Amino acid sequence: MKTLVLENKQVVPVFNTLDAIKVAEGKVMRGKGKLQKKLLELDKEYQEDRKDILESYFEVDEKGELKRDKQGKLITLEGKDEQDGLDKIQELLDEEVKIDVVTFDTKLKVLYEALDKDDFTTAKDKEINEMGFDTLMDALEDVFENHKKEEGNA
Numbered sequence: 001m002k003t004l005v006l007e008n009k010q011v012v013p014v015f016n017t018l019d020a021i022k023v024a025e026g027k028v029m030r031g032k033g034k035l036q037k038k039l040l041e042l043d044k045e046y047q048e049d050r051k052d053i054l055e056s057y058f059e060v061d062e063k064g065e066l067k068r069d070k071q072g073k074l075i076t077l078e079g080k081d082e083q084d085g086l087d088k089i090q091e092l093l094d095e096e097v098k099i100d101v102v103t104f105d106t107k108l109k110v111l112y113e114a115l116d117k118d119d120f121t122t123a124k125d126k127e128i129n130e131m132g133f134d135t136l137m138d139a140l141e142d143v144f145e146n147h148k149k150e151e152g153n154a
Contacts, residue, residue: 059086
């Protein structure tokens with residue numbers, strides 16, 4: 001099974017990188033769009049999980065914003081440890097998320113090939129984040145290059 005693997009903390013930078021990339025129409029654009037949809041789904045899940053953690057460790061106002069004391073420090077709930085809450089958030093950020101790309105494999109491969117050949121431009125008024133681009137390419141290479149090697153060894 002072909003799976004694209006990222007960490008939660010990489011989802012938004014990769015999405016923003018894709019958003020800044022302008023590609024040819026057709027399969028390349030569809031691959032980009034499908035991947036962006038999946039990334040939005042993953043970010044929504046992350047935001048919900050993050051909110052649950054925050055609400056179980058820290059005081060939140062009626063708007064859902066974290067409460068802070070006069071020094072700007074988060075106010076922990078009674079009986080909760082601030083560092084434990086922060087550690088849980090870090091664990092969530094570091095957690096791997098996987099996207100099954102089988103359903104849009106051919107479109108994603110065309111996107112990968114276009115990006116690998118530098119066959120894209122930057123969208124107007126946007127900048128490509130180099131680290132986000134590198135993360136995206138590493139993940140796509142892992143799906144298409146390493147998967148090809150695995151199939152050859154099977």
